[in-house]
Amino acid sequence: MRLFEHANYPFLQWRRRAYILSAVLILGGVAMMVRNAVQYGSWLNYGIDFTGGTTVVVRFDRPVAVEQIRAVAPDWEISHFGSDREILIRFGGFQQALGQDAAARVTEALRRRFPAGSFDIERVEAVGPKVGQELQRKALIALVMANLLTLVYLAIRFEWRFGVAAVAATVHDILITLGILATLRTTISTETVAAFLTIVGYSLNDTIVIFDRIRENLRQPGAGRHLAETLNRSVNETLSRTALTGGSALATLLSLMIFGGPVIREFAVVLTLGIVVGTFSSIFVATPILYEIEQRWPSPQLQGARVPAARTAGARR
C-alpha cells in the first residue's frame, strides 16, 4: 500500500485560499478573546496556576448534580470533573488569606448537606498570587525563547529565510491554538503551557521535514528558476510521511483523549488541535511564506545560472 504515490497537488497555487482560512481562524480567535475579555474579564480562562487561588476535587459515592453543591455554597465556582461523581470546586482567594484550610472548609460546608463518609476530598491545589504571577511571566518567556532559539538554529542549519518562514508558521499555530483555547474556554494551566510548547516542537518538526526536502531539491540544477514547482514537489514527496507521522501522533492522542482520564484530557485536546493546525501550517503557511520571502528578497544562489557555484554557500549552510 502506498498513500499519495503520485501526488502532485498544486499546494502553492492554493495559498491565497489558505491565507484566507488562516486569517479567518486567527481573527475568529481574536474575536473570541475580546468577547472573553468583555464577558469574563480575561481573554483566556486562566487556571489557578496563573491567577492564584484554590481548587478542590471531591469524589462522592453517588452521582451528584452541580446544583446540589451550589445549594451548599453559592459563591463557589463548581463544575463536574471527569465523571458525574466528581466535583471540582474553585474559589478565588488563596487559603491563607482566608485563614482556613481549603479542604477543611469544603468538608465543613458539605457536611451540612451530605453525610460524612459519602464524599472524599481527592485533590487540593492552592497557589499563592505571587507564584501565579511568576508563572505567567515564565510561560511567556518560555514561548519567546523557544521560538528565538529555533530561529537561530534554522538560520545556522538552513538559511535565515527558512528560519523566518518556520517561525512565522509557528506563531500562526500559536495564535490559532490560543483562539481555540479562548473559544472552548479551556482552563490554562502549566500543563497547557507544556502542551503548547510540544505543539511548537511538533509543528517545527513537521515544517523542517518539508524544508529539508526543499533544501535537497533546490540543489538540483535549475531548481531556482522553477521555485514554485520545486516547493510543490517537495511538499508532495513528503506527503505520505506527513500523513503517517501525523496519523501515529493523532492515534496516541486520541487514545489519551478518550481513555486517559479527566486530568490528561484537556492536555490531549489541546495537543490534538495543535497537531492538526501544525500539519496544516507546514504545508499551507511555512512553505508559501518561504516562497513569498524568496520572491521579495531572492537569495543570490537561487538565480538559476549561478547555482552550482553558490549552492553550498547558501542553501546548504
Added chain:
Amino acid sequence: MSKTLLYRFALIAGLVLLAAGLVWRRGINLGLDLQGGTYLALELDRSQLRGELPPDAADQIVQIIRTRVDELGVAEPSIRKVGTDRVVVELPGIRDEQRAKEVILKTAFLEFKLVAQPDNVDALLRRLDRAVLEALGPQAAHAGPTSPTGPTPAGGLFRPRGTDTAASRDTARADTALAARPFSAKLTPVDEGVWSVAAEDTAIINRYLSLPQVQAAVPRGLEFRWAFVPRAASAQARRERLLYLLESRPILTGQYLEDAQAQRDPQLGQPEVVFRLNRRGGRLFGEATGRSVGRKLAIVLDGRVYSAPVIQDRIERNGRITLGGASMEEARDLALVLRAGALPAPIRIVEERTIGPSLGQDAIRQGWRAGLIGVALVVLLMVGYYKFSGVLAVVALGLYVILVLGFLAFLGATLTLPGLAGLVLSIGMAVDANVLIFERIREELALGRSLRAAIDGGFKNALSAIVDSNVTTLIAAAVLYQFGTGPVRGFAVTLALGVVASMFTAIFVTRTLFLFYLSRRPTAQTLSI
C-alpha cells in the same frame, strides 16, 4: 553473521539489558500526581521576622523540617531549597496532610514570659479606649459596642462608617457608656492581666490592637497575646478566648530545650507536654523563676499563650505545658516540633497541591490503558502500512520504550502524569524517524536501486531531516525544563529522553535489523516495505 553485525547486536543487547536492569532494580519514581501525596512550596515570611535573619535560614529550615517529617513517619519525603527564600516539601503517599502541614508550618518558637502586673490596670484600659476613639472616631468606635454579656445589634459589628441608620443611633445613645469604652467594654477580667473575650469579638479586638495609636498607648515592654485554642477544643470552649497582657521580654526561650515528651497528666488524664532544659537553661530558668515566685508565668509558643500557671517555687530543668482540652495527638505533635527545634523565621505556604491516593491510582490505570491502546494503534498503522519493515519498526519501538524507562530510572527522574502523556505521545512521534527512513528506501527502490543500495541510501538521505527536526524538539524540551515546575519538568524530561532514544532506536536498531535481514538473505532483491 559478520563481525560488525555482531558488535551492533551486542551494543543493543547491552543497552537494553542495562535499561531493563535499572528499571528492575531502581524502579521508576512516580510523581505525586500519580501516587498521591502533598506538595508544599514554603516561603520565609520576612514580614513577621524578629530581628536579623541568619544567612543560611533556608538551609536550617530544610534541616528542621526534615527532622519533623521524619518523625511523622513519611516514606521518602523530599525537602529541598529553591532559590534563597523558598523551600519545597514533597510528601508522597501521605494520609493526614492536614496534620503534616501543621507540624511543618509551626515555627515552634517557645518563650516563657511573665504575665504583666501593671500598677493601674483601669488607667491603662482607659488609655487604650481613648486611643481607639482617637483613631477611628466615635462613629466607628461605637460600631460594635457589645460586652460579652450585652446584646449584639444586628449587623452592627462590621457596619462601615457613615451608613448608620437612625435605629442603630438610638442603640448607640442607650449605650453611651459602652461607646466611650470601645476596647475595655469587650473585655471581662478573669485574673490580673488576663481577660476573657467573646469569640465573635476577637476580630475587632485584633483590629484595635493593630492600630498604630493603640500600639503607642500600650506601655513599653508590655504586649497583648491571645490564648492558644486546641484543634480538639469543644464548641463550648471555643465560645470565648483569653487575652493576656505579658511582659515582652522573655525570661527564657526554647533554645535551651533538651527534650520534650507528650504524656497524660497523672491526676486529670489530660494530654500535656513535659520538657527538660539543658543545664545552662535550667540555671537561668531557676534564677528567673526564683525571683518571681507568686507571679504567673505564660508559656508562649509562636505568639500564643498555652498556659500561665502561678510560679509556686523555683523551677529548674523540668517543666510542663498543659494543653487544656487538646487531643493526645496534638500533644505528641507539639512535643515533636519542640524536639526538632524552632524555625529561624516564620514560614508560610505559597503553593500547595494534595492528590488523594485513589486519584493517583486512577490516573496510573487510565494512563496505562490509554498508553497501551495508543501504542496498539501505532503498531497497527506501522505494520499495516509497511508490512515486514513495519514489524522491524515496532521491534525498535519496543526497545525504545525500555530505553526511555531505563533512562528515567538512571536519572532518578520522576514520572508525572503529563510525563506519562508525553511518553505516550513520544511513541507516536518516535515512529517519525522510521517513517522518514522507510519512505526514502521506497523512493530509492522506485528508482531501481538494488536492495542494499536502497537501504543505505534511505538511511543516508533521511538523516538530515531526522537530526534537524529532533534538535528543534530538544530545544523546546530544554526551554520547558528551564521554565517548568514539578509536573511540567517531568514532561520535558520524558520528551527529551524520548527524542534521544528514538533517534538511537530508529536509526541504529532498525538499521541493524535490516543488515541482519540482508545477511540472512544475501540474494534478496525485494523487501516488504
